Amino acid sequence: MDLLISLGFQVNREKSIIEPTQVICHLGYIIDSIQFKVFLPDDKVEKILGKCQQVLSTHDVSIRLLASLIGCFTSSFKAIPLGPLYYRSLEADKLRGLAGSVDEYDGVVALSSDSIAEITWWQENLVMSNGKLIRQPNPDCILTTDSSLEGWGAVLGTREVNGLWSLQEATEHINYLELKAIQLSLHAFCKEWSSVQIMVQSDNTTAVAYINNMGGTVDKLNCLAKDIWLWCHGRDIFVSAKYLPGIENVQADALSRKFSVQTEWSLDPSIFQRTCLQFFLPDIDLFASRLNHKLDRFVSWGPDPMSENVDAFTITWEGLEPYLFPPFCLIPRVLRKVINDQVKRAIIIVPNWNSQHWFPMLLDLLVDTPARLPHWQDLITLPHNGRHHYLFRTLNLTACVISGQPSIIEAYQKRLPMWRSTHGDEELQRLITWRGRTGEFGVVNGKLILITRLRR
Structure with missing residues (x-):
């Protein structure tokens, strides 16, 4: 102190703190070097809360009072971490009021609902949000x-x-x-x-x-x-x-410029809803993305902002009743997963490809009458550009309910009618081939599985 005076500085002793301290009130803030935080003093907190109540108590607010409240908010940002998120609607109302007022700051303005919500946030959170780090740590x-x-x-x-x-x-x-x-x-x-x-x-x-x-x-x-x-x-x-x-x-x-779209094909939303009404509402979509998921809960193929998990094959399906619309090359792997995880029931969308090696396995897992989906040009599309599937002219899709639990499968097959043929195996092959046109989907264990149209 003496050195400063000897150098010609004038020292205000009343406003000076001579003894070293770890907590000091400076420029309207409390600076705490122990907690390494900046706080608002109690009197400033009370002042802000008082102005909030004053503004909310009137319908048409003085622009001058509103500007004063905004000033109180902005001056507290050093101590309130989320403060900058809750003042811009008020600022917009102030500018709107000034633009429409001949009296400038002596005019009045009606607050928007967003502005009222911002003031309410300050009322409810100011006290418990008081305290902000002086400096953030280095990024992790x-x-x-x-x-x-x-x-x-x-x-x-x-x-x-x-x-x-x-x-x-x-x-x-x-x-x-x-x-x-x-x-x-x-x-x-x-x-x-x-x-x-x-x-x-x-x-x-x-x-x-x-x-x-x-x-x-x-x-x-x-x-x-x-x-x-x-x-x-x-x-x-x-x-x-x-x-x-x-x-x-x-x-x-x-x-941001290179993508694989083969996992993005999406079933028409109205067809999905009709499928759920005909069968049941699944609880999770296991092959989806941010753009094409049909249920709030979904699993994506790769990292996704909204997915519950990544890669359906790495999680257990036990206890789930999923919706399955996998890439067609993954159908056999999906059917084996249903069996291994003893899935009670699942809706799967498959093409009518009876010559594929997985088709007999699909017949073995059915627990309800399959439903033929309508042959629409836009039945499946890419959600980012609306492009139709390249096979849409020949692709026929069926919604099936399958299960990995033998008791449920057995109970369903007992209800099926017996299949009768007088022409041996050749007739069986012809029957399966023409299943969509005759209403017959296939034969399993000597029982006939019919196919129905998807109900409207």
């Missing part, structure tokens, strides 16, 4: 993302993920798609994580800004950034973003 991992007009891709260490945009998503601005790619990548890689620091690298400066600023002025982008932050906060994940020049973003860029 780096997630690199990219987007094209076709799809998105991401890299996390040695892991990769990518996906296509839906027809609706593909119409969005590239800034939205870049931010959406960050969201989907986090969901795909980090849904089981908690208490980690993630650095996102993107070659889109807008996406980087919306992550680091917890939103922005464009409503659609702001809502998406808010969803990302709330999802991360619920898992105690802190996310930050860094700009990566496009010339260096090679791997994620390639993933």
